[in-house]
Each structure stands twice: as C-alpha cells, then as structure tokens.
Amino acid sequence: MPKYIPSQPVVSLRSLIGSRRLSFPHYGIFSCARYGLLSYLDYVSQTRPGAPRRVLLPDYMCRDVGHALKQHGYEPRYYPLGADFEVSMQALEELETQTGRCQAIVLGHFYGRLSRNRQTVARWCREKDLPLIEDCVHLPFPHHAAFEEDRVAAKLYSLRKVYPVPHGGVLVVGDGRDAFADFLSRRVGAVATGNATEMLDWMVRQVAKKALLLMKMSYAPPRRDGGDELPPFNYAWRFLRRLLPGDSGDVATKRRRENYALYMQHRDILAQWGDVLALDAERDVPYMFVMFLKEHYDAGKAASRLEALGIPAGTGLALDPSVLAGLPRSHPYQRILTLPVHQDIDAEHIAHIMTVLGNPAIRAEVQASHPGQASAVCAQAIA
Numbered sequence: 382m383p384k385y386i387p388s389q390p391v392v393s394l395r396s397l398i399g400s401r402r403l404s405f406p407h408y409g410i411f412s413c414a415r416y417g418l419l420s421y422l423d424y425v426s427q428t429r430p431g432a433p434r435r436v437l438l439p440d441y442m443c444r445d446v447g448h449a450l451k452q453h454g455y456e457p458r459y460y461p462l463g464a465d466f467e468v469s470m471q472a473l474e475e476l477e478t479q480t481g482r483c484q485a486i487v488l489g490h491f492y493g494r495l496s497r498n499r500q501t502v503a504r505w506c507r508e509k510d511l512p513l514i515e516d517c518v519h520l521p522f523p524h525h526a527a528f529e530e531d532r533v534a535a536k537l538y539s540l541r542k543v544y545p546v547p548h549g550g551v552l553v554v555g556d557g558r559d560a561f562a563d564f565l566s567r568r569v570g571a572v573a574t575g576n577a578t579e580m581l582d583w584m585v586r587q588v589a590k591k592a593l594l595l596m597k598m599s600y601a602p603p604r605r606d607g608g609d610e611l612p613p614f615n616y617a618w619r620f621l622r623r624l625l626p627g628d629s630g631d632v633a634t635k636r637r638r639e640n641y642a643l644y645m646q647h648r649d650i651l652a653q654w655g656d657v658l659a660l661d662a663e664r665d666v667p668y669m670f671v672m673f674l675k676e677h678y679d680a681g682k683a684a685s686r687l688e689a690l691g692i693p694a695g696t697g698l699a700l701d702p703s704v705l706a707g708l709p710r711s712h713p714y715q716r717i718l719t720l721p722v723h724q725d726i727d728a729e730h731i732a733h734i735m736t737v738l739g740n741p742a743i744r745a746e747v748q749a750s751h752p753g754q755a756s757a758v759c760a761q762a763i764a
C-alpha cells in the first residue's frame with residue numbers, strides 16, 4: 382500500500398519545448414504570479430489616468446493576491462462566482478455600477494476548469510473598455526490558455542504551481558506589448574523580458590534546482606509489489622527521466638485527464654462524499670480533483686485525516702477575510718476537498734485513495750460537529 386503519494390506537480394520539459402508553445406513574444410518573469418499582476422496593473426494605471434486604483438477579482442481568489450494588491454495601494458473588489466466557478470454577469474454588472482471605473486478585471490480558471498462564460502465576460506469588458514487579465518494560474522503553461530480566439534490584455538501563469546520549478550510567475554502581454562516591455566525594463570530592469578529561448582534557458586536552470594531539491598526529499602513512491610518504500614533517489618530518477626526527450630510527449634495534460642477519468646470510475650464512492658466539480662475531458666486540464674463535500678462533513682477534518690493517511694488532500698483556497706466573512710458556513714467554497722491528479726500519480730495511487738474514501742469509519746470520523754457545519758476557514762491555500 383502506498384505510504385505517501387507525492388503531492389508535487391511535475392511535468393516533462395518536452396511539453397514546454399514545442400515551438401508553438403513558446404511563441405509568445407512578450408512576457409515578464411517574476412518570482413510569483415501576483416507580482417506579474419501588480420506590474421501589469423502599474424502599467425495599466427499609467428495608461429488610464431484618473432481611474433481609481435480599483436481591480437475586480439473573482440471572490441474565489443487566493444487572499445494572497447488581494448493582500449499584495451492592497452499593499453501596493455490597489456483596492457480589490459470581489460465579484461461572485463457560481464457553483465461551478467462561473468461568473469455571474471448580473472452580479473458583475475451590479476458591482477461595476479456600484480464601484481464605478483476600475484483599472485482592470487481578473488478572470489480565473491479554477492482547478493483547470495476553463496471559465497465557461499469567458500466569451501461573455503470578454504465582450505462585456507470590451508463594451509466597458511476594461512482591460513481583461515486572464516488568470517491561468519491553475520492551468521499548464523501556456524497552451525491551455527482559453528482565449529485563443531479572443532484577445533485579452535494579459536495572461537497570468539504561476540509556473541511553480543504546475544512545473545518542477547521552485548519559483549516563477551509569468552505575465553504574457555497581449556495589448557500594448559512594446560509599451561509594457563518598455564515600462565517593465567525601466568521599472569524592474571533585472572526582470573527578464575524577452576524571447577522564447579531566454580525563457581527556456583531560465584526554465585532549465587529552474588528545473589535543475591528543483592531536481593536537486595527533490596533528490597533531498599524523503600518521500601518515495603510505492604513499490605509495485607506492495608513492499609516497503611523505495612529509496613528517495615528512485616523518485617528523483619523517475620522525475621529526471623521525465624525531462625529527457627523520448628519520454629511520453631505531453632505528459633502533464635494527458636495524465637491529468639486520465640487521472641481525472643480514473644477517479645470518475647468510482648462514482649459510487651465519490652457520491653458518498655459529495656459532488657465532483659465537472660470537467661470537460663477535451664478542453665479542461667485538471668489541476669486538482671475537486672469535490673464539494675456534503676454539508677455534514679468538515680472539509681478541514683477530512684483533509685487532515687487523509688493527509689495523515691498519506692494522501693495529499695487539501696481544502697479550497699484561502700480566501701480574502703472580507704469574502705469569508707460574508708459566506709454562509711454551508712457555502713460550496715467552505716466544502717471543497719482537493720485530491721491529486723498530477724502526472725506523477727497513477728492508477729495504483731488512485732485505487733488506494735478510493736479504498737480509503739470507501740471506508741465508512743473514515744467518513745464517520747470527519748463529520749462536522751453539527752450537521753451543516755463545514756470547516757469555517759479554508760485553511761490550506763494551494764500555494
């Protein structure tokens with residue numbers, strides 16, 4: 382039985398090397414995605430003098446992003462999402478009427494589920510002359526960006542969340558490319574902006590660092606024969622092998638989708654826990670397997686119990702306190718349980734997870750103290 386299922390998402394370099402995928406001429410690399418967002422907003426605010434430093438964010442946005450904005454003098458305003466992370470256009474319209482002019486709006490694709498009404502949002506932004514920033518932080522970089530057919534002002538990626546790199550956020554600029562590149566090099570000369578080759582060099586250096594880090598790590602995958610753990614070195618080797626040409630092509634996307642489908646083969650067990658976030662196998666690329674637990678479970682308790690059993694489960698994102706304050710305890714955001722789908726887990730891991738989830742004693746342990754009382758705070762951000 383697996384002792385520990387690695388939680389780190391790792392990916393083959395091959396999926397980065399395809400020329401089509403590295404053809405973005407203008408981008409900036411930052412330590413985290415939030416700093417890319419901030420730099421872009423600073424640029425936008427120069428081009429929109431007079432507009433208040435106000436930014437519309439989805440209410441299901443990691444609080445660290447709102448915090449960074451506030452620290453830099455921006456006012457985040459949260460717009461609500463539906464149960465499937467859809468944008469409520471009516472609520473967006475009302476918010477915009479209340480708040481007046483803004484600098485920009487951020488649209489997210491949570492857990493790899495492409496925002497279903499993104500075209501409507503894009504149209505709305507064009508009508509309002511509002512720069513649209515697409516938050517692709519939960520998507521592999523960059524070929525699953527949603528707006529091929531539509532122009533967005535900028536796209537935001539957090540490399541460290543999906544790739545084997547310790548740092549890295551990328552901002553890819555659609556509108557005002559040269560002006561932004563100019564702005565960035567004046568403001569933060571040290572930040573790399575440039576072409577695909579430079580970007581690849583940077584990635585390779587980062588991957589090497591991450592590989593060293595992994596070699597030092599103590600967890601290991603299960604042995605196929607069900608015996609004890611393999612030495613950590615084997616995990617590192619498996620990781621390194623993925624980087625070599627010749628290993629299966631688009632590992633990240635394919636395996637993530639396959640893993641999602643493997644979970645879905647156990648619908649009867651999953652249904653005892655709650656509802657699964659529906660994904661489209663053709664278009665979405667799962668970042669996590671997400672369930673909205675039934676109200677009598679406590680998401681925090683469930684995640685820690687599973688974690689103790691070697692399953693890297695998590696709750697939802699850590700939300701801004703102002704958003705949390707207005708959420709009923711039974712709100713779906715309070716009942717999110719995430720399970721791993723990344724390419725380094727396989728059918729054996731998922732079968733093990735299902736054995737644990739299928740155990741009625743475990744379900745009984747993670748009941749909330751009062752029915753309908755889910756965890757009050759989503760403690761674990763996917764950061």
Ligand SMILES: Cc1ncc(COP(=O)(O)O)c(C=O)c1O
Nearest residue numbers: 413414415443518539550763764
């Ligand atoms: C949806 C989303 N967007 C943006 C960010 C910010 O990314 P980074 O941590 O690279 O700044 C996060 C962080 O957790 C996030 O969950």
